[in-house]
Amino acid sequence: MKHAVLYLILLTITAISFTACRQHEDCPAFDETLFNDWFPYETGVDYSFVSSDGIREVLVIDEKDFTKAYSIDHGTKPTYTAKCDVHGEMRALTDKDKPNKIGMRLQQSQVFAGIKSDYVVLEFRGSKQILLNATENTLGGRHERGSTQFSTQEHHSLDVNGMTYNTVIQITITDESEAARCGLKDIYIAKGQGILGYRSFPGQREYWKEQ
Amino acid sequence: MKYTGAILTLMITMAISACDRTRTCPAFDDSTLNTWFPYETGVTYKFISSDGRQEMLTIEQENYSQEHEIEKKRLGGKEHWCEINGERKTLIDSVVQEQIPLKLFHVVEQDLNNSYSMAGINMTFRTMVKPVILGDGGDKLTLAYSYNNGYSIENFDVWNVNNRNYRNIADITIRDEEANKIGMDKIYIAKGAGIIGYRTYPEGREYWQE
Numbered sequence: 001m002k003h004a005v006l007y008l009i010l011l012t013i014t015a016i017s018f019t020a021c022r023q024h025e026d027c028p029a030f031d032e033t034l035f036n037d038w039f040p041y042e043t044g045v046d047y048s049f050v051s052s053d054g055i056r057e058v059l060v061i062d063e064k065d066f067t068k069a070y071s072i073d074h075g076t077k078p079t080y081t082a083k084c085d086v087h088g089e090m091r092a093l094t095d096k097d098k099p100n101k102i103g104m105r106l107q108q109s110q111v112f113a114g115i116k117s118d119y120v121v122l123e124f125r126g127s128k129q130i131l132l133n134a135t136e137n138t139l140g141g142r143h144e145r146g147s148t149q150f151s152t153q154e155h156h157s158l159d160v161n162g163m164t165y166n167t168v169i170q171i172t173i174t175d176e177s178e179a180a181r182c183g184l185k186d187i188y189i190a191k192g193q194g195i196l197g198y199r200s201f202p203g204q205r206e207y208w209k210e211q
Numbered sequence: 212m213k214y215t216g217a218i219l220t221l222m223i224t225m226a227i228s229a230c231d232r233t234r235t236c237p238a239f240d241d242s243t244l245n246t247w248f249p250y251e252t253g254v255t256y257k258f259i260s261s262d263g264r265q266e267m268l269t270i271e272q273e274n275y276s277q278e279h280e281i282e283k284k285r286l287g288g289k290e291h292w293c294e295i296n297g298e299r300k301t302l303i304d305s306v307v308q309e310q311i312p313l314k315l316f317h318v319v320e321q322d323l324n325n326s327y328s329m330a331g332i333n334m335t336f337r338t339m340v341k342p343v344i345l346g347d348g349g350d351k352l353t354l355a356y357s358y359n360n361g362y363s364i365e366n367f368d369v370w371n372v373n374n375r376n377y378r379n380i381a382d383i384t385i386r387d388e389e390a391n392k393i394g395m396d397k398i399y400i401a402k403g404a405g406i407i408g409y410r411t412y413p414e415g416r417e418y419w420q421e
Contacts, residue, residue: 062369093368096380103368 023076027084027111029069034108034120034137035088039194049102049197049207057207059102059195063091083114104195108134119143122171125198126182130171139169139189149175158188160197160208167191173201234283236293236321239275243347244297244317244332248405252299258311258408258418266311266337266418274298295319304335311337313406331355336406338393343383352381352400361389370401372408373419377401385412 041047047059066088074082087109094103105123110116120139122130130150133140141152155168171187173179185201197208250256255269275297300314316333333342343362346353351366367380379402390396390412397410397417408419 091368094366096367096370096372096382 023074025072025074025084027067027070027072027086030066030086030088030108031110031137032066032088034134034139035090035106037137038139038189038191039090039106040192041090041194047194048210049195050210051205051207053205055205055207057100057102058098059092059104061090061104062093063089065089065091084111085113086111119145122187124187124195125184127173127184127187128178128182130187132169132171139191141169149173149178158190158196160188161211163211165190165193165196168196176201233280234293236276236279236281236295238278239295239297239317239319241275241297241317243330244299244315247332247345247347247352247400247402248299248315249403250299250405256405257421259421260416260418262416264416264418266306266309268301268311268313270299270313271302272298272300293319293321295321306338313337314342316342336398337409338395340393345381350379350402354383361386370399372399375407377404377407379403380407 041061043061043064045060049057049059067086072082072084087107089105089107091106092102092104095101102125103123104125105121107121109119109121118133118135120132120134122132124130128147128149131143131146132152133143141154142150150171150173152172153170155170157164157166158168159165168188168190171189173182173185179185179201183200184198185204186199188196188198190196193209195209197206199206250270252270252273255267257265257267259265276295281293296319297317298315300316301310301312303310303312304314305312312335314333314335317330318333319328319330321328331344331346333344335342344355344358346355350368352364354362354364363384363386365382365384367382368378370377370380381400383398383400385393385396385398387396394412395409396412397408398406399408401407404420406420408417410417
């Protein structure tokens, strides 16, 4: 009986020490603030862009993937090979049967390989990846790791089709061969609007979001 | 003293030999082939046209390079690359009645430090005489342009065709002169499905995978 009690105590201590040694890491959920402020897109809704000569193109967000809060179990002998990865992504898919449907991929990385990250990646209408600053949930200009093939400038306000938009970021594809490849010269992003408009290349046709 | 020259030569030879090392090249990884061309050996894949014509292909041979050793650079010698190949093909190399040929030859070349590699899937399909070289760009198939005169490629995320939904579609267009030579101007490839269809030229008859 005495041995059985001792055995039980020993077993309990062992179990507790094993449990205590297990190391967990909590990864936060994707924070949607920046997306809500800058790209308030709803899935499945048509956002139309019309050129001055009446050509219409449509942006539809088909898929959204936002990281949910999760926990990494590093076990009792942590190697820390698994790291937090927190990001959100919206995708507008190209469809072979819908040539006027715009393809877009918008991703915000908040934690990558366990380290806080601060950029938004935009691929729009066949463009290469455009890296923009996303510090403190504020969308800014070209990220320091962004390609030199594009530049950005911020307009305090911009008048388009009789309406005034505040805080507009203009992305310009400065490399002419890249602009010709993707057929795009400028992209305008307005706070609260998402993509406000874009200018094709070499035709310089302007498309603006239909309100 | 009279042996000094011979000893010196022997030592230099030994030093050079000591510099020779071998490097292990990995076995062929078939994940890219499986992703874009998930064909099983011995299975027949049928293609049907809207007017009821039928063509089919059967992969009957697969060859994959195994792990092997190559010699690293010798002093003054040529630096070697690892060549890692995988092949899936039909046994015929021209159209025989309703049977159509397909050859997929995936070549991967890696330098000795694994710091640089080149890869391409050489595809010869149906009436094609020379292969088109395809690159795996994740969700897209790309063309190695310098080797693919007469071919262009466009990628789409989704396509509903022949009552099926496909993801990641490569729409390959073969230009007039080449199309005229091989009697085909379109090949459609979808990730996870392989060749889903093609179009004959100039008739414009479309065949879709059954």
